[in-house]
Amino acid sequence: MMDGRDQDGAAAELAALLLSTESFDELLRGVAELSARLVDGAATASITLAERGRVITVAAADGRATQLDEHQYVQGTGPCLEALHTASVVHVRTWAGNTVGAGSALSR
Numbered sequence: 001m002m003d004g005r006d007q008d009g010a011a012a013e014l015a016a017l018l019l020s021t022e023s024f025d026e027l028l029r030g031v032a033e034l035s036a037r038l039v040d041g042a043a044t045a046s047i048t049l050a051e052r053g054r055v056i057t058v059a060a061a062d063g064r065a066t067q068l069d070e071h072q073y074v075q076g077t078g079p080c081l082e083a084l085h086t087a088s089v090v091h092v093r094t095w096a097g098n099t100v101g102a103g104s105a106l107s108r
Contacts (some may be wrong), residue, residue, distance in 0.1 A: 010038050028059030036061035044068070051083055 072078030
């Protein structure tokens with residue numbers, strides 16, 4: 001959990017992103033990258049949009065996040081989809097035998 005200084009630093013980084021990005025896509029990618037850095041134990045991060053039964057990764061911190069998301073979409077299951085459908089945090093340590101970091105909601 002972040003203390004007050006960490007929260008202030010994160011807020012400052014987010015404000016800098018808002019002021020420095022030139023497109024919405026760039027802003028979302030920056031938020032995903034910032035999330036991957038600031039969430040304890042996260043190996044990567046992405047932002048998923050769901051609409052009318054479809055899900056899509058609209059931004060990712062890196063290619064690994066995109067690849068993990070796509071795998072879950074094909075399988076129809078996984079922690080990203082679970083978090084999306086339950087509106088809760090999903091903590092994962094490994095997925096398919098690969099360590100991804102405690103707290104990552106991207107792999108199982």
